[in-house]
Amino acid sequence: MARSIALLVAAALFASSCGQDPGSAVTLDFFQFKPEAVKTFDRIIEEFEREHPGVRVVQRHVPNAETALRTRLVRQDVPDVLTLNGAGVFGELAAAGVFHDFSRDRVAQVVNPPVQKILNDLGTFGRGEVNGLPFASNANVVIYNKDLFARHRVEPPRSWAELIAAARTFRAAGVTPFYLTLKDAWTALPTFNALAANLAPADFFARRRAGLATFLSAYPQVTEKLKELYSHGQPDRLSRGYDEGNRAFAEGRAAMYLQGSWAIPAIKGLEPAFELGTFALPAVQDQRLVSGVDVAVTMAREPRHPKEAMAFVEYLMRPEVMKAYAEEQVAIPPLRQAGSPVLREVLPYFERGRLAGFPDHHIPLAVQLERLLQRFLIDGDSRAFLAELDSEWDKVMERRS
Incomplete structure (x- = not known):
C-alpha cells in the first residue's frame, strides 16, 4: 500500500509540473465523481465561465471514479480540480501528499469547523494541513x-x-x-x-x-x-x-x-x-x-494552473453556490446554517457542532x-x-x- 501511494504522489507531482502555452486560453480539467450531479455542475461551470471568460472548465465524470482517479495518477495525469467523496480513499491520497494545502488560503474560512474536522480526520499530509474542503455534507438519519x-x-x-x-x-x-x-x-x-x-x-x-x-x-x-x-x-x-x-x-x-x-x-x-x-x-x-463529507473539493498540490484552479475552487466554495447545490441534491452545505427543509430537524446538530464522522471510513x-x-x-x-x-x-x- 505504501509503495502504491508513493507512486501516486510521484505521478501527481510530475503531472502538476507540466505547463501549457502561456498565450493560450486556460482549460481546467475538473474530475467530478457523482453521476447524479453532472447537470448541476454543468450549470455551475457555465456560471463560472461567464465570470471568467479566459478559463474553460471541462467536467470529467466516469464510472468507478476512485479506480479511475488512481489510474490517472499512475499515468501522470492529475486533474486540475477534483471532487471526491470524503471517505477512505480521499484520506489515503491526502496523507500521501497528492492534494493542495488550503490551511493558509482564505477559501478555507467559510467552512463550519466541525465539518472540516471530519474531513481532516481521514488524513492530511502534514500537521495542521487542510487538504480538501467540504462542499456538501450528508446526514446519517x-x-x-x-x-x-x-x-x-x-x-x-x-x-x-x-x-x-x-x-x-x-x-x-x-x-x-x-x-x-x-x-x-x-x-x-x-x-x-x-x-x-x-x-x-x-x-x-x-x-x-x-x-x-x-x-x-x-x-x-x-x-x-x-x-x-x-x-x-x-x-x-x-x-x-x-x-x-x-x-x-x-x-x-x-x-x-x-x-x-x-x-x-x-x-x-x-x-x-x-x-x-x-x-x-x-x-x-x-x-x-x-455526518460525512459527501463532496470534498480539492486540487493538485502543485497545480498546472494555480491561479485559475484556485479561482474555480473559490467559486465553488461561495456560500450561494454551495446552498444552491445542496438544495438541488438534498445535501447540507458545510456552513453554520441552511439546509434542505426535509433535513431541518437535524440541522441543530450542525449548528452546535454535535457531529461525528463515519466509523466505517476508518x-x-x-x-x-x-x-x-x-x-x-x-x-x-x-x-x-x-x-x-x-x-x-x-x-x-x-x-x-
Missing part, C-alpha cells in the same frame, strides 16, 4: 413517514427507549416499523455507523491501530442494539435491496427507513403521498449526528465490513462477528506493515 407518525400519535423518538416503543406501537397497529434491505449488504452500514459513533469510545480507532483495543471488547453494545433494531423489520428483508427499499418506503409500506440523506432524492422522485421527516438515531443521551475496505455485517444480521452471532472483524483488521494491518 432515520427517515420517517410523518403521516404515519401523526396517525398513530407517535412523536419522533429522542431516546433509545422511545425508539423501541415507537417500533412496538407500529408493529401492534399492523405497520412495519423499519423497512430493511439486507440484499444489498452496504445498507446495514448507516445504522452500524450511527450506533458505533455514539456507543464506542471516541478514541477507539487510534487505540485499535495501536493494538490497545479490540472490536470484541468495545463493540458488544453496538451489535446488540443493531440486532434489536433489525428485529423490527419486514419478514422479507433478506431479499430486498436499496432500490426496492426506496420504492417501498415511498409507497408508505413502513414508518421508518434506516438510511441517510442520500436516499431522500430517490424517494422524493417516486412522489410519495406523504411528507418526509428525519431524525438522528437516538442511541445515547448525548447523541451526536453521524475500517479498511479489505476487511470487508459489509459482508461481515450482513452475515451477522442473518445469524445473530455477535461474538463471532466481532472476533472475525478483529481478525480481518489484524491481517490487513500486517500486510501494510
